[in-house]
Amino acid sequence: MSVGPLAVEIVCVFCLAVYLLHKYGDWRRQHLIVTLATLVAWYFSFIIIFILPLDVSSTYYRQCLKDNQPLQPTISPTSSFPNVTYNVSEQSDMLDLPAEHSARAIRQSAQDVTECHEPWSHVPDHILPDLWHVVYWTSMVLTWLIIPIMMSYSSAGDFTVLGKLKTALIENAIWYGSYLFVFGVLLIYVAVNPDLQFDKTGLKVILVTASNTWGLFLVVLMLGYGLVEVPRSLWYHSKQGFMLSHVQFKVAKLSVEKSESEEALEDVLEDVKKAADSVRDHHPYRPYIETILTKCPSWWDGLGQISGPSQGVRNYGALAVPEHMQRNISTAATALNDGAVRPMEAPTEKSLARLNKRVISAVRNHHRTQCQWTLLVNEAIHLEDMEKNAESNDCLFKHSFMPERNAFVRSVYTPSVEWYWKCRVKPMCFKVLTVVLALFALLIVWSEVTFFNREPVLSLFAQFIHLAAKHYNYFQIEVISCLTIAFLCTCTYYTVFKVRVLNYYYLAPFHQTDEYSLLFSGMLLCRLTPPLCLNFLGLIHLDSHVTKDHELVETSYTEIMGHMDVISIISDGFNIYFPMAIVLLCAATFLNLGSRCLHFLGFEQFIGEDDITQEIVDEGRELLKREKRKRQRTEDSESRRQDYQSRAGKATTGGQRSLSGSRLADTLTAAPPNSTANIFHITPSSSSENDHTQLLRDVAPIDYMGQNAEIYDEFNRAVPSVDPVTKSYQSHRNTTAASRSGRPVRGIFDDV
Numbered sequence: 001m002s003v004g005p006l007a008v009e010i011v012c013v014f015c016l017a018v019y020l021l022h023k024y025g026d027w028r029r030q031h032l033i034v035t036l037a038t039l040v041a042w043y044f045s046f047i048i049i050f051i052l053p054l055d056v057s058s059t060y061y062r063q064c065l066k067d068n069q070p071l072q073p074t075i076s077p078t079s080s081f082p083n084v085t086y087n088v089s090e091q092s093d094m095l096d097l098p099a100e101h102s103a104r105a106i107r108q109s110a111q112d113v114t115e116c117h118e119p120w121s122h123v124p125d126h127i128l129p130d131l132w133h134v135v136y137w138t139s140m141v142l143t144w145l146i147i148p149i150m151m152s153y154s155s156a157g158d159f160t161v162l163g164k165l166k167t168a169l170i171e172n173a174i175w176y177g178s179y180l181f182v183f184g185v186l187l188i189y190v191a192v193n194p195d196l197q198f199d200k201t202g203l204k205v206i207l208v209t210a211s212n213t214w215g216l217f218l219v220v221l222m223l224g225y226g227l228v229e230v231p232r233s234l235w236y237h238s239k240q241g242f243m244l245s246h247v248q249f250k251v252a253k254l255s256v257e258k259s260e261s262e263e264a265l266e267d268v269l270e271d272v273k274k275a276a277d278s279v280r281d282h283h284p285y286r287p288y289i290e291t292i293l294t295k296c297p298s299w300w301d302g303l304g305q306i307s308g309p310s311q312g313v314r315n316y317g318a319l320a321v322p323e324h325m326q327r328n329i330s331t332a333a334t335a336l337n338d339g340a341v342r343p344m345e346a347p348t349e350k351s352l353a354r355l356n357k358r359v360i361s362a363v364r365n366h367h368r369t370q371c372q373w374t375l376l377v378n379e380a381i382h383l384e385d386m387e388k389n390a391e392s393n394d395c396l397f398k399h400s401f402m403p404e405r406n407a408f409v410r411s412v413y414t415p416s417v418e419w420y421w422k423c424r425v426k427p428m429c430f431k432v433l434t435v436v437l438a439l440f441a442l443l444i445v446w447s448e449v450t451f452f453n454r455e456p457v458l459s460l461f462a463q464f465i466h467l468a469a470k471h472y473n474y475f476q477i478e479v480i481s482c483l484t485i486a487f488l489c490t491c492t493y494y495t496v497f498k499v500r501v502l503n504y505y506y507l508a509p510f511h512q513t514d515e516y517s518l519l520f521s522g523m524l525l526c527r528l529t530p531p532l533c534l535n536f537l538g539l540i541h542l543d544s545h546v547t548k549d550h551e552l553v554e555t556s557y558t559e560i561m562g563h564m565d566v567i568s569i570i571s572d573g574f575n576i577y578f579p580m581a582i583v584l585l586c587a588a589t590f591l592n593l594g595s596r597c598l599h600f601l602g603f604e605q606f607i608g609e610d611d612i613t614q615e616i617v618d619e620g621r622e623l624l625k626r627e628k629r630k631r632q633r634t635e636d637s638e639s640r641r642q643d644y645q646s647r648a649g650k651a652t653t654g655g656q657r658s659l660s661g662s663r664l665a666d667t668l669t670a671a672p673p674n675s676t677a678n679i680f681h682i683t684p685s686s687s688s689e690n691d692h693t694q695l696l697r698d699v700a701p702i703d704y705m706g707q708n709a710e711i712y713d714e715f716n717r718a719v720p721s722v723d724p725v726t727k728s729y730q731s732h733r734n735t736t737a738a739s740r741s742g743r744p745v746r747g748i749f750d751d752v
Contacts, residue, residue: 003123003124003127005054005120005121005123006051006054006121006123006127009050009051009054010047010051012050013043013047013050013051014043016046017039017042017046018039020042021035021039021042021518022511023509023510023511024507024508024509024511024512024513024518025038025511025513025518026512029511030515031154031515033150034150034154034515034518034519037142037146037147037150037519037522038518038519038522040138040522041139041142041147041521041522041523041526042521042525044138044139044142045139045525045526047131047135048135048136048139048529048530048533048557049485049486049489049529049533050482051128051131052481052485052533052536052555052557053477053478053479053481053482053485054121054128054478055128055132055555055557056465056477056478056481056537056540056542056555057121057122057474057477057478057481058119058121058122058123058125058128058555059542059553059554059555059556060465060469060474060477061116061118061119061122061474062125062553063469063552063553064115064116064469064472065116066551066553068115068116115472117472117474119474120474120475121478125556128556128557129556129559132557132559133560136560139526139529139530140207140211140526140530142522142523142526143522143523143526143527144179144211144527147519147522147523147526148172148175148523149165149169149172150168151516151519151520152167152168152171152172153165153168154360154515154516154519155357155360155361155516156168156357157352157353157354157355157356157357157358157359157360158353159287159288159291159349159352159353159356163353179210182214183206183207183210186209187206190206211527211530212530212531214527215527215528215530215531216531216534216535216579218527218528219528219531219532219535220579220582220585221495221585222491222492222493222495222496222528223488223491223492223495223582224581224582224583224584224585224586224588224589225491225495225589226490226491226492226493226494226495227441227444227445227491227582227586227589228441228586228589228590229491229494229495229498229589230490230491230494231434231437231438231441232434234430234433234434234437235430235431235434237430238427238428238431238434239427240387240390240427241387244380244383244387245617246606247376247379247380247383247620248617248620248621248624249606249616249617249620250376250620251373251376251377251380251620251623251624252616252617252619252620252623253604253616254369254372254373254376255373255620255623257369258370258373261362261365261366261368261369264362264365264366265297265362265363265365265366267362268355268358268362269296269297269300271355271358272292272293272296272355272359275289275292275347275352275355276289276293278347279346279347285347285349285352288349288352288356289352292352292355292356292359295356295359295360295363296359297363297366364514364516367512367514368506368508368514368517371506371508371512372506372508375508375509377624377627380620380624381400381401381624381628384400384624385397385398385399385400386422386423389419389422389423390423392419395419395420396419397415397416397418397419397422398415400628401631401632401635437487440487441491441586443460443461444461444484444487444488444539445582445583445586446458446459446460447459447461447462447539448535448539448579448580448582449579449582449583451538451539451541451579452546454541454546454547454548459539459540459541461480461484461539461540462539462540462541464480465477465480465481465541465542466541468480481536481540484536484539485532485533488532488535488536489529492528492532493524493525493528496521497521505517505520507521530561533557534561535579537555537557537558542554542555542558543558592607595607604616
């Protein structure tokens with residue numbers, strides 16, 4: 001008996017939660033409370049998923065001990081051998097047995113006990129119940145109370161903590177009212193039913209019943225979609241042409257949403273500027289304006305201007321400032337300065353709170369669409385590269401835009417290896433994985449339909465688990481349980497973040513997920529994981545409510561969660577027969593009935609053979625071509641800039657090197673003490689300069705009188721010899737003033 005495996009799993013699950021939070025979130029930019037709440041929600045949900053298999057194996061071990069419990073002997077004063085006490089039926093059969101048979105029965109019972117091998121991951125019996133107490137009730141408090149208030153608090157526009165809390169409670173009052181209504185109905189049902197005992201335990205069961213019933217309803221809806229869509233999406237990933245058309249379709253639809261978010265942000269920023277002009281310094285509401293300005297994008301300086309390190313490159317951080325937004329904001333600022341647009345009247349605190357809420361919503365929506373646009377365009381460009389390289393005969397993968405990789409990755413992941421992996425091996429892996437997951441999904445659907453049948457046992461997962469338990473293969477029990485729970489969670493949460501209605505919430509890698517989406521994901525994990533695990537326990541017949549076996553040993557998780565014995569309608573009907581609706585949902589998803597209905601109602605969906613779908617795909621293809629041209633121009637401009645700066649740096653280094661030694665001494669001797677001759681002047685760049693002006697300023701001046709002649713020999717040979725008058729003029733200019741400009745290096749204007 002050891003807690004080592006449990007401790008290792010707890011640490012590994014914590015590292016997994018921290019890694020995922022670091023990948024999708026940004027703890028430097030997010031509030032500390034949001035980071036902690038999301039981490040706890042993810043961590044406790046993952047603990048349920050990965051620790052429950054240990055609980056299952058320990059439960060089968062306890063069941064084995066109970067089934068093979070040694071018989072309690074009673075010593076007879078008239079016999080040298082102990083007699084054994086049995087139940088009534090067994091005792092009547094054993095009355096006539098001699099004493100040696102009774103002793104043999106005792107030894108046989110002891111031998112049966114020794115056959116119950118202890119699991120390698122078995123922990124003391126009191127540890128798992130204590131762990132489930134903390135994990136479950138903390139998750140429930142987070143998902144039903146804390147996280148919803150935090151989500152509303154983060155979106156509130158009030159400027160004080162009390163004001164934000166008041167707004168958050170008002171927004172959640174509707175949801176809390178529905179919860180209280182359901183709880184009241186259940187409470188009345190228990191109170192008027194004389195057969196039910198209402199006490200502290202019954203109250204806890206009512207709370208658990210209400211939570212699990214709502215969670216099971218969502219689980220069935222999302223699981224019915226995910227069981228079909230997850231294997232099918234993997235199959236589509238093996239078909240590059242289909243995936244490219246689908247991504248182009250999504251690019252065209254997202255482009256409309258992206259434009260709408262940009263226009264909404266423009267309107268909000270214009271209102272912010274008017275409010276800032278109306279509320280000047282020393283005004284009582286000026287701190288509110290400053291708070292609103294901090295919520296605006298970093299590339300907007302609050303005066304209607306686009307600020308940044310360089311006007312030549314419209315890219316600040318991870319997102320690019322749209323060109324039409326630059327023009328519109330500049331136009332609005334000019335109109336305001338000209339008096340065409342008047343500032344708004346003196347705003348009130350409520351109006352500023354509404355404006356602050358609009359700013360938060362607009363910035364969040366704009367950030368979401370920009371992140372989704374960047375990820376979608378990158379995926380489309382990658383699919384285009386794969387389609388082009390699949391027809392290549394040189395077996396070398398060629399990128400339209402070379403990704404950044406370190407030297408070790410480039411040495412191992414060569415273009416040849418990348419071509420074979422992406423064009424040959426990866427599609428086959430997707431197809432094999434599709435077949436495996438499709439069979440897994442069929443097993444789950446069959447088990448969901450038949451898990452209530454006890455004799456004979458039709459649930460395949462129950463058969464697998466019982467067969468492993470019969471041979472005391474606890475490791476196999478844990479592997480099967482972990483894989484099954486993980487697949488159920490994958491199908492459920494895939495639906496959450498893929499359905500278009502819930503597209504407002506997203507998880508974007510590279511630290512691009514906002515606080516609202518992180519909190520929403522944590523809330524869903526805490527709300528859906530417990531009923532999903534209860535459903536899994538029903539699949540493997542470890543729930544006495546399902547099997548109606550009162551001799552069944554319950555898991556520690558079920559003992560903490562309790563049973564729904566208080567409400568027979570839910571326990572006997574909903575929780576057993578409602579999962580059968582998964583069959584109907586899977587059939588509807590397989591036939592794309594939902595997409596076809598939305599397409600018929602005017603909400604465009606990706607339908608294979610459809611003229612409207614093809615038009616949207618063509619539109620997305622043109623958008624991708626334009627995006628690729630923009631990226632190519634940006635890359636070319638950046639490469640030219642780096643090339644010119646390196647050439648200018650070499651020229652400057654060469655000019656300085658020519659002044660070393662005796663020439664430098666002669667120059668200092670010939671020049672007056674206060675003279676600035678032969679000194680190179682490099683003017684620092686300004687944020688308002690364009691690319692060409694910056695390049696001209698970065699070029700070092702050239703001395704044509706021989707001190708830098710060795711650097712420009714080729715240039716001097718190409719220039720005709722100068723006449724004495726010009727030479728005399730240059731000599732006079734060189735001794736009287738510093739040479740601040742000169743003839744440019746050949747090729748400096750090649751890009752013009």
